[in-house]
Amino acid sequence: MLVVGELINSSRKSIKAAIDAEDAGAIKKIAKDQTENGADYIDVNAGTYVGKEDRYMKWLISTVQEAVDTPCCIDSPDPKVVEAALNLHKGTPMINSISLEKERWDALLPVVAGSDFKVIALCMSDSGMPETKDDRLAIAGDLVNSLVKNNVAVENIYVDPLVQPISTNDSYGMEFMNAVEAIMAEFPGVHTICGLSNISYGLPERELLNQTFMVMAICKGLDSAIINPLDKRMMANVYAAETLAGRDEYCGNYLAAFREEKLAL
Numbered sequence: 143m144l145v146v147g148e149l150i151n152s153s154r155k156s157i158k159a160a161i162d163a164e165d166a167g168a169i170k171k172i173a174k175d176q177t178e179n180g181a182d183y184i185d186v187n188a189g190t191y192v193g194k195e196d197r198y199m200k201w202l203i204s205t206v207q208e209a210v211d212t213p214c215c216i217d218s219p220d221p222k223v224v225e226a227a228l229n230l231h232k233g234t235p236m237i238n239s240i241s242l243e244k245e246r247w248d249a250l251l252p253v254v255a256g257s258d259f260k261v262i263a264l265c266m267s268d269s270g271m272p273e274t275k276d277d278r279l280a281i282a283g284d285l286v287n288s289l290v291k292n293n294v295a296v297e298n299i300y301v302d303p304l305v306q307p308i309s310t311n312d313s314y315g316m317e318f319m320n321a322v323e324a325i326m327a328e329f330p331g332v333h334t335i336c337g338l339s340n341i342s343y344g345l346p347e348r349e350l351l352n353q354t355f356m357v358m359a360i361c362k363g364l365d366s367a368i369i370n371p372l373d374k375r376m377m378a379n380v381y382a383a384e385t386l387a388g389r390d391e392y393c394g395n396y397l398a399a400f401r402e403e404k405l406a407l
């Protein structure tokens with residue numbers, strides 16, 4: 143599982159407070175904690191700062207990069223913000239995200255075409271959010287085929303079928319699951335990713351829902367996720383579920399995690 147740490151997001155109260163106080167130390171600590179607990183990428187999102195997103199995104203990226211070598215996952219719907227972040231990021235970040243929305247597609251395609259970036263391909267189009275598995279699969283097909291045609295390596299494409307809160311529609315969990323399964327079957331070599339914590343918005347005991355949803359999704363083939371790596375049971379579940387799904391030869395990762403004391407809570 144490729145783990146993207148979700149915690150540096152201005153929609154979280156503690157992050158908003160750190161940004162407003164220009165408290166670089168607080169941001170650096172969260173970057174380090176996520177890295178030490180298994181994050182492969184650090185998601186960086188300043189989306190709540192309308193009109194100032196550009197400035198805060200750049201501050202967050204340079205602050206994170208002063209603290210850790212873990213690359214960032216540049217999380218913005220605005221292609222201008224993504225480009226500004228890319229220009230200052232050292233190493234190879236992940237782009238979060240391109241979609242089929244025309245403005246976003248047209249602006250980001252030249253950036254990702256022929257590049258080595260890992261690219262999240264979010265299943266959204268100008269006709270709005272997908273509802274069903276088939277909606278998701280149709281958008282995913284257009285995204286994957288067009289990206290491959292533009293020389294994006296299939297291994298660098300992370301399709302995000304879009305997780306929506308289960309509290310808003312009781313079909314959203316399984317429509318997502320079935321989309322993961324169909325995308326992994328139909329486009330060999332692509333990855334699937336999601337903002338997993340979206341599933342539990344509006345409900346109590348969110349960690350329980352997130353942890354359970356992760357196990358269900360791994361069973362369908364999900365191989366990367368934007369999650370809270372400081373949630374120990376979440377990370378233990380990832381090891382256990384990947385092993386049980388047959389994606390851990392000779393149980394090697396499971397046994398290594400045990401020796402590193404990552405399984406006992």
Ligand code: THG
Nearest residue numbers: 148151154155156238239262302336337339340368
């Ligand atoms: N797909 C892609 N990127 C994404 C998302 C996605 N990026 C953003 C988001 N969705 C994934 N990241 C988060 C980060 C935090 C939370 C949910 C998803 C979250 N936070 C609590 C809250 O807002 O209630 C924390 C509250 C707090 O600590 O203050 O739920 O879907 N490609």
